[in-house]
Amino acid sequence: MPPIVEVNGLTKRFPGGITAVNNITFQVHEGEIFGFLGPNGAGKSTTIMMLTTLLRPTSGRAHIAGFDIIKQPNQVRSVIGYVSQDLAVDDNLTGRENLRLQAGFYHLPAREARARIAELLDLVGLNERADFRVETYSGGMRKRLDIAAGLLHRPRLLFLDEPTLGLDIQTRREIWRYVTGLQQSFGMTIFLTTHYLEEADVLCDHIAIIDQGVIKTIDTPGHLKAQFGGDIVTLRFAPGTSQEQEALALESIARLDVVSNIQKTGDEVMIITPDGDRTVPVVFETIQPLDVSVQSVTVKRPSLDDVYVAVTGRHLRDEVIDAEASRRARIRMRRVKS
Amino acid sequence: MNGIMLVDAYYVYWREMKRLSRQKTRIVMSVIQPVVWLVLMGNMMTGLTNNPFAARMIGADSYLDFMTPGIMIMSALFGSVFGGVSIIWDRQTGFLNKMLAAPISRTAIPLGKMAGIASQAALQVIVIGIIALLLGVEFATGPAGFLLALVIIILFSFGVSGISLSLATILKTHESLFAVMNFVTLPMMFASNAIFPKAAMPSWLELIATYNPLSHAVTPIRTLIVQGWVWDRIINGLVVMALFALVMIIVSSRQFKRSVG
Numbered sequence: 001m002p003p004i005v006e007v008n009g010l011t012k013r014f015p016g017g018i019t020a021v022n023n024i025t026f027q028v029h030e031g032e033i034f035g036f037l038g039p040n041g042a043g044k045s046t047t048i049m050m051l052t053t054l055l056r057p058t059s060g061r062a063h064i065a066g067f068d069i070i071k072q073p074n075q076v077r078s079v080i081g082y083v084s085q086d087l088a089v090d091d092n093l094t095g096r097e098n099l100r101l102q103a104g105f106y107h108l109p110a111r112e113a114r115a116r117i118a119e120l121l122d123l124v125g126l127n128e129r130a131d132f133r134v135e136t137y138s139g140g141m142r143k144r145l146d147i148a149a150g151l152l153h154r155p156r157l158l159f160l161d162e163p164t165l166g167l168d169i170q171t172r173r174e175i176w177r178y179v180t181g182l183q184q185s186f187g188m189t190i191f192l193t194t195h196y197l198e199e200a201d202v203l204c205d206h207i208a209i210i211d212q213g214v215i216k217t218i219d220t221p222g223h224l225k226a227q228f229g230g231d232i233v234t235l236r237f238a239p240g241t242s243q244e245q246e247a248l249a250l251e252s253i254a255r256l257d258v259v260s261n262i263q264k265t266g267d268e269v270m271i272i273t274p275d276g277d278r279t280v281p282v283v284f285e286t287i288q289p290l291d292v293s294v295q296s297v298t299v300k301r302p303s304l305d306d307v308y309v310a311v312t313g314r315h316l317r318d319e320v321i322d323a324e325a326s327r328r329a330r331i332r333m334r335r336v337k338s
Numbered sequence: 339m340n341g342i343m344l345v346d347a348y349y350v351y352w353r354e355m356k357r358l359s360r361q362k363t364r365i366v367m368s369v370i371q372p373v374v375w376l377v378l379m380g381n382m383m384t385g386l387t388n389n390p391f392a393a394r395m396i397g398a399d400s401y402l403d404f405m406t407p408g409i410m411i412m413s414a415l416f417g418s419v420f421g422g423v424s425i426i427w428d429r430q431t432g433f434l435n436k437m438l439a440a441p442i443s444r445t446a447i448p449l450g451k452m453a454g455i456a457s458q459a460a461l462q463v464i465v466i467g468i469i470a471l472l473l474g475v476e477f478a479t480g481p482a483g484f485l486l487a488l489v490i491i492i493l494f495s496f497g498v499s500g501i502s503l504s505l506a507t508i509l510k511t512h513e514s515l516f517a518v519m520n521f522v523t524l525p526m527m528f529a530s531n532a533i534f535p536k537a538a539m540p541s542w543l544e545l546i547a548t549y550n551p552l553s554h555a556v557t558p559i560r561t562l563i564v565q566g567w568v569w570d571r572i573i574n575g576l577v578v579m580a581l582f583a584l585v586m587i588i589v590s591s592r593q594f595k596r597s598v599g
Contacts, residue, residue: 052439056599074441082439086432092357104349105440107342133360149436331430 002066003027004157004189005034005051010060012046020046022213023060028191028206030156033183035204036193037308043213044193045085048161051191052082065156078106081155085162086331087142089134095121095145096130099152106153113152120148124178140171144178151182157189164196172196176203197304207304211312224307230260231276231299232306233283235269238293249287258282265309272310276300343443350437350450351457354424358458368458372413372466376473379533380405395537398564406470407559408532410487411552413466414459414495415527419519421455421499422506425594426515438598445591452499452587459495460488475563483562486572493579494555500586507590507597532556554578 005028012021021043028034038044049055051062053073061068067075089098096117103113121130124144134142143163150158163179164172176199183190194200200207201221208218217224237246253271254262258279261272273279276299284294300306358364380402398404425448428434437447467484477483502519509515527533529543530552536544547553558575561568 049435054435054438054599077439077441080439082436084432084435086435088432088436090353090357090433092360093353097356101349101353102440104352105346105437105442107345107441 001030004030004065005062005191006064007047007051007062008060010047010050010062011058012043012050012055013058019213021050021057024210024213024215026208026215026218028157028189030189031187032205033190033192033203035200035207036191036210037197037200037207037304038193038210039312042210044210045161046213047210048082048159048191048193052080052159053077078153079156081150081153081158083147083150083158083160083163085165087139087146089142089146089149091135092133094131094133095126095137098134098145099149102149102152108153116152116154120151123182124148140167140174143167143171143175147175147179147182151186154186155188157191158183160190160192162193162195164194164199172199197308201304209308209311216311221304224304225302227307230272230274230302231279232302233271233273233276233279234298234300235271235283235294236267236296237269238295241292245290245292249290249292252286252290253283256282256286261310263310265313270306270310272302340443343446343449346442346446347450347453349442350447351453352450354451354454355457358454368413368417368462369465371416372409372462373469375409375412376402376406376466376469379409380473392538395535397535398560400474402470402473402475403564404535404560405533406466406475407487407556407563409470410463410466410491410559411494411532411555412527413462414491414555415498415523415552417459417462418455418495418498419502419523420516421451422502422504422509422515422519423512424451425503425506426510426512429510434598444595444598448500448503448590448594449587451503452496452590455499456492456495460492463488463491477563478566479562483567486576487559487562490555490558490576490579493576493583494551497551497579497582497586500583500590503590504586504593507593526550526552530556531560551578551582554582 005026007024007026009023009025010021011019011023013019020041024043024047036044036047046055050057051064051069053069053076056070061070063069064076065079067079069076089095090101093101099117099120100113103117108116121127124147126141126145126148129137129141134145137145147160147163150160160179164175167175179190180203182188192200192204204221206218207221207224209216219227237249250262250264250269253259253269256279258273258275259271260274263270263272271279271283280297280299287294383401383405393399396404425434428437434447438444467487477487479486501522502515505518506515509518529546530550531547532552536547536553539547554575556575558572558579561571561575565571
């Protein structure tokens with residue numbers, strides 16, 4: 001079966017010279033949940049905007065279900081569903097009216113639309129509130145309505161851009177229960193971006209990590225974590241440790257057999273090892289003669305967050321965004337919180 | 339233009355009308371505002387028609403007859419001039435992207451919004467027509483004349499909201515759109531024959547008033563109220579308004595398509 005998403009050398013340069021997405025190539029297979037990870041400004045949303053035909057690429061090609069995103073935008077639009085970060089539901093309409101509008105936009109016959117709307121309202125648990133104005137909904141209810149709208153025309157591929165952004169943990173879990181349930185019952189492909197690595201870890205079949213417009217790695221969450229060969233020992237040297245001392249210490253740690261990889265991020269040193277508990281004393285023995293003191297040490301099983309740090313060299317963090325994006329973010333937060 | 343596009347535009351329109359019907363304050367204000375204008379301004383100025391010189395310039399027996407078409411157009415103008423706000427709002431809430439990710443005609447979005455704004459203007463003018471009738475203003479041309487006046491108002495509203503929507507694709511915030519449109523509205527209003535007769539204006543202002551699209555909307559409606567079926571005055575305004583609407587539909591949908599890539 002050909003992949004449902006096929007991206008080849010896709011690039012977006014904005015006027016002013018910012019390259020938001022730089023020559024990315026990847027595939028998504030039918031039926032999987034594909035996770036797109038990266039900090040704000042990494043190019044996640046720009047990629048989604050191009051794949052959903054909302055933004056024209058500067059160069060490169062992409063096909064969705066065999067349709068060219070530039071030459072056949074309307075065919076692409078009919079096979080995809082798009083749920084943006086924005087909670088794009090109309091507050092002045094009722095939940096049911098929002099869905100009716102969506103059904104109109106996707107040219108569903110009226111009778112079919114009515115049946116599907118009833119079914120979806122039931123699925124996302126909004127039946128009782130369907131005829132109330134969205135104004136009166138909580139953030140989680142709005143999100144569920146928004147997702148229901150994205151599912152109305154039974155898309156083969158659903159784009160979920162940060163579906164749980166700003167929601168509390170309970171609501172996030174609830175949203176995921178709905179989404180995975182829906183994915184199983186409709187057998188569709190989900191293209192997901194998220195900030196929450198634990199979510200990606202549990203949900204995704206494949207994960208792509210994107211940073212500064214470039215895809216750094218694509219693999220299954222299991223493989224990504226296995227690349228680390230086991231545990232992570234994180235060291236922090238005591239303040240006042242000189243550069244030379246530190247370099248010397250790192251060098252001798254790296255030479256140890258039990259250490260499969262070592263990386264320095266800020267003032268933290270990450271040591272990758274098959275067995276963290278046994279490595280700690282060995283490391284201490286090694287650096288003791290060098291007269292460096294350690295402020296703290298932790299041992300943990302690798303998480304996707306560690307993979308992320310190792311791949312991109314930093315933690316998921318918020319970046320400076322442009323005025324338009326921040327205005328939208330403010331509006332979104334207001335609506336999520338209400 | 340094709341069938342699918344009209345269906346899509348209908349749904350955009352349907353949303354606009356639903357939204358409007360939920361905004362109680364806006365509905366109440368859009369009725370109160372013209373009433374205040376008609377009753378206050380109309381009564382304040384009745385003295386004008388007692389002066390034979392002024393009465394000749396106004397060309398009507400009562401100032402209220404003269405003023406009613408002006409108030410109709412003014413309401414349509416005020417209602418349409420901020421039509422672009424809804425596009426800006428949709429862009430900021432992400433609703434615009436949601437519509438654009440659907441397989442709908444791009445032209446349908448500005449067209450549906452314009453139709454919504456024009457319907458609102460038409461409803462307002464019907465209310466004004468009824469109030470004016472209660473105050474003794476009658477169409478010399480009867481109900482048929484009133485319907486023709488509605489057509490002119492709708493065309494005018496399409497044109498003005500087209501300007502507003504086109505600007506909204508360039509100006510990305512409410513504030514800047516408000517600033518620009520406020521700057522345009524009142525001069526457009528007063529540099530026309532809506533409230534004062536052109537004959538009373540200095541020649542430079544009269545020149546502006548002659549080419550102001552607002553005057554072209556006011557003149558045929560005033561003719562329908564005061565004079566009757568004087569076709570050459572009516573046709574002229576009707577043609578200008580039809581062209582105004584058509585040009586602004588084309589310009590705004592082009593602008594819109596360009597702005598969404």
